[in-house]
Amino acid sequence: MTPGGWINLLLSVGFVTTLFIFCMWRVMRGSKSDADHLAHVEPHDPDQP
């Protein structure tokens, strides 16, 4: 593994991991006040099991 390889690996993996963690943190933070579980209403469909 060359120094260029390490830089490539760390930048690529670091970028996608940071982006994923940031997005998940924003989603989880947002959904706390969202009370999604109360808002969901799924009307009964006689065709459904």
Add this chain to the structure above:
Amino acid sequence: MPAIKEVWSSKLGVILAVAGSAVGLGNFLRFPGLAAQYGGGAFMIAYFVSLLIIGIPICWVEWTLGRQGGRNGYHSSPGIFHSLMKNRWSKYLGIIGFIVPVMIYMYYVYIEAWCLGYAANALAGNLGPGVDFGQFFATFTGAGGDGLAIKFGLHDVGIFVLIVYVLNFFFIYRGITKGIELVCKIAMPALIGMALIILLRVLTLGTPDVSKPEQNIANGLGFMWNPAKPVVERLVDDEWTVVETIASPNLVPAYEARLATDGSERIIENSALANLANPLLWLAAAGQIFFSLSVGFGVIITYASYMKRNDDVVLSGLTATSANEFCEVALGGLITVPAAFVFLGAAGVIGQGTFGLGFNVLPEVFALMPAGRLFASVFFILLFLAAVTSSLSMLQPGIAFLEEGLAIGRKASVAILGVITGIGTLFIWNYSADLKALDTIDFWIGTVMLFIQATILVILFAWGIGMKKGWSLLHEGSEIKAPGIYRFVLKFITPTFLLTIFTLFILQNVIGWNFSFSAPLFQPTGYVTDLIGEKANPVAQRSMLFIGGMILLTVGFTAIAGRTWAKRDKTSA
């Protein structure tokens, strides 16, 4: 306007469902193979550029159009196009959003059955040392001859095809929240957990065979991630041809000592920047982003249509994209190629396609690995989970279209789709020799049509609806703001880049141009010669007829749907 029957129960649910749709075999098998083939550094630059200018923007377009279609009471691509463009022909622009997922499902479920079958055989100890994995694959999948795969033992794919069919239709019948969302909420965290366990095992492999010290994990990671690889080239017919890739720069002196003395061999190492001049590298990187994120598939647009009216799409789209990228780059990129290199060396990795890497090379790697039976089982269960979340997503656009187009209930639409996809899977299952039927449908439907659909979506958003209104729709209810530069990117850069890549793709894979201006050579590829001319393949021709039949059937369904929707429009007016 029809009443909205179903919505996602949570924001996380739709994000995991879209991410589950995107994360598939390509993340763990196709991406690492391409990155290693084209030299990590240059490939990753092209890959991230493609992510920024086609991946993320097209995702946002699909999420926005889907949510807007859902607001209008439509969940299928033809219905959404009809509701957005208010034109009697517009619904036909959306038929690709039905054909693509339904036809891909026909063969994808077959590959999903391989994953489950390999997991079962790994658990049963049938994938141990001494097995001829090439022969096992040919027997299991029926690649050795037509009709050979229709058998139902543990070493055959048959029983697993039936199991995955029942599983998929059971969950799709349960609906959005109790089916798709439930599966994805369990499968996605489980998949990431399993991948992390395998990653830990791979990174602690060290040097398993002391007689081959160069085959160690550092060199394995280097083979995947080093910006450029030294290669041995040989002069053949006045052209330099790569004959061997050198695993590590440390080994160059040893290779130099072995070079032919007549000047017919040389060692070269192109820099990452020089590699970026290769159009094939851009084609591979952009194609990987495109197929990996499932853009143009018809899935995101349908999934987003089940969101609530003011649910955010900017953050949700970015989160689903980032989840896919995490699985692909941070997990797939560190597992597959380094593990294969450590046990089999560079020669074992180079030139392997997605199936070769996943079903020939990796079973051999696990057979050589300590506790390999356990890790092989975990790996193939991981692939199966990745496949099942994707295959479920391919059914929902079809269900939605049949429900709202033919005005029928879920039970009837599931039954009709079951028959249609069942016929298709049986076709692919029967014509299994060299996987010709699968390959033909994958190329013309799973590749060419995706480009066309994505281009239609972007042009509809940026030019049909208009950037001002489109941008405003994108940001309704948004929790983060998309960078303003994307107004320009979406309007000009994305369509141009998409059309350029599509043109390059056709030039390479259909017309067979050698990308040389000084000595241009056009040699139509197998996808063309299989259909016309002396070398025509009857199975490929039947596959094209089958595709034609599906297109006609979809056009017929869409015509019927048009009448239903016209009546609905009059009622609601």
